[in-house]
Amino acid sequence: MTRPAPTTEPSGLRPVSGHQPAEGGIAARARATADAPYLRDLNPEQREAVETTDGPVLVLAGAGTGKTRALTTRLTHLLTTRKARPGELLAVTFTNKAAREMQARTGDLIGNVVEGMRWLGTFHSIGVKMLRRDAELVGLRSDFSILDTDDQIRLLKQLIVADNIDPKRWPARQLAAFIDRWKNRGMTPDKVPAGEAFAFANGKGAELYGAYQQRLKILNAADFGDLLLESFRLLQENPDLLKSYQERFRYMLVDEYQDTNAVQYLWLKLLAQGHGNICCVGDDDQSIYGWRGADVDNILRFEKDFPGAKVIRLERNYRSSEHILGAASGLIAHNEARLGKTLHTEIDGGDRIAVQGVWDSGEEARQIGEDIEQAQRGGHLLDEIAILVRASFQMREFEERFITLGLPYRVIGGPRFYERLEIRDALAYLKLVVQGDNDLAFERIVNVPKRGLGDAALKILHGFARSARVSLMQAATSLIETDELTARARASLKGFVEDIARWRAMIDTTPHTELAEIILDESGYTAMWQKDKSANAPGRLENLKELVRAMGEYENLAGFLEHVALVMERDSGPDEDKVNLMTLHSAKGLEFDTVFLPGWEEGLFPHQRAMDESGHAGLEEERRLAYVGLTRARKRAKITFAGNRRVHNLWQSAIPSRFLDELPEAHVDVEETSGGYGGLGGFGESRFDRRQDFASSYDTPGWQRARRAAGDGATPSRGPRTIEGELVATEDPAASRHMVGERIFHQKFGYGRIAAADGNKLTIDFEKSGRKKVLDSFVERH
């Protein structure tokens, strides 16, 4: 029987000398690993990533290179070779989905369910776990509740108002964003730089942050940011505790390292100072969450942060065809801040990336709809088709089109199940029953449905609770024995308090799903929506049913509530064959045979705001987003761009995305537009053919042909391509050479004089509307 070459002790296995002798002896272990069936299907790089167990390791895993396989095999290897017991592995991911997949696939490899991997989970869930164990060290009790963004904002608003700050001028949302950013960077209120604290309410920023943190402790609550920051603080301020964790975690594994933010990095760094066996897996080219605190530099800096680190590149792509990979690689090569990888695929040939220009977003949707129908006739599964958009407003047009065509589709992403109003209300009821002192839950539902407990009654209640230093529920219990409240409010509050108490008494005797139904029913909450005649009321009732159904998967109410804040996801069981519609961001990690990428226009993609706010770094992140989009495709990818797009109900002409120019010609086919636009009625061919309006320096033969057909020879200059201008037919399509100082007429802006010209882009001082940038084809000489 032929065996793979004796890769027993690749030099990378023990990069650090002076390590303790291997348990069981090197030879014995070598025999064990060479035989291990789980290693057989790995390529040499994956295998190295698995077998380089000790010391810091960075696995740069390109798109589709079998990252998850390497990762789960690594866990399997550590367990099988007994380098660590399940409880000694720390494995962190960003999403619950990724954590579940890691758990399941490791189990598959080992051959049965892995038990005791208690430290496999998201950063947040592991943070919660640490905090619950030692909550008092950060000023919480172990049953602290977890606030979501909505609670957070309500709370901040109270604080802003209490501080006599105008909440309109200084919105709580904005403060929440600041606080989030501070927490992401590992800053407690006292560490906020003075300059930044000033950014909110003239210097009240840090103060409010401090007040908010205090309030959270009083409420025995933590927000999402705290789960990271407070668990970091817990470790940092308690050396003995830190030491015990450092000793516990013999091996650490971090998925999607490019998405880590500063606190996560600091947290990992602390823990890794123990055994030093930290393996981070990621792809700098797929870092697309910079805007919410992720710091690509973490991955770029890895070798500096962890001296002696071994860097392993996974560059064999098993997903995409040659052309798709070639196009994506060519595109991402335009980024400067990257470690650099060269992906290869053995899937030869296939179709080139199709690029097509269309008249407007309507035609784009029609065209893609047609393409999909054609694919479907050819036997293509709709499940294997995805449309990836940059911004969610782009989805509407596709949905409308698909409904007209009767083409089944599903939208992935969108508002989260547990963020819905009715779900949050229902959860507040359940929380209040389980955790009587949860003031936020109390506030939320004490008058939902309406019980006649208005502002006046609540003010008295709040005042009493504050002076007596008790929870709102305790305050209510006392108040109903007095005459502080009006008779009506008192009776109503009494009913409410008694209801909650009655339900609480049922916790141990009633199955929790049944109890939930009783609560929703007897509280009048269900009835409230049944009476509501608005269009979304039936949907809300459906969601409540879904909530109760989801609860059935947990042991009891407390168990359900513990998970719900962190783990609850929308129901998405496998259903019929449907086209997938989602944003590029939510497509990360997924793959499809065929991918449509609409809206590749300057301003939309790359998005103007990303560039305005983050400049070059923003542009590079947009480019990574394009790379993520392309690499989702196994066999076919088609990019479209529209010459006109309606934004905020204004028609804007657009020019093709610079990313199109960055795709290597050899992997691209420019499709000449089919007759799809013929039915536009009034908007005839001549207009469409005037494609030079959004011409680029794109240079494939097909493109040139298309250009020649359009009668344009000039290559407009590069430069910032934010061009606004309403699309209006010009009489003379050849009128494109204008001089500075020339007087012109524009359909929308009237008369003006040219202040500057840059290719076909003119800066004009209009007599009535001031300085504007317009395209030369929209102005006439005068």
Added chain:
DNA sequence: TGATGCTGCGTTTTT
């Protein structure tokens, strides 16, 4: 308490 009108905003989203 509910209805009505006004203002401001309009990229991506996990936990």
Added chain:
DNA sequence: CGCAGCATCA
């Protein structure tokens, strides 16, 4: 333009 959130009025 369309929507959400808020304030104001009846």
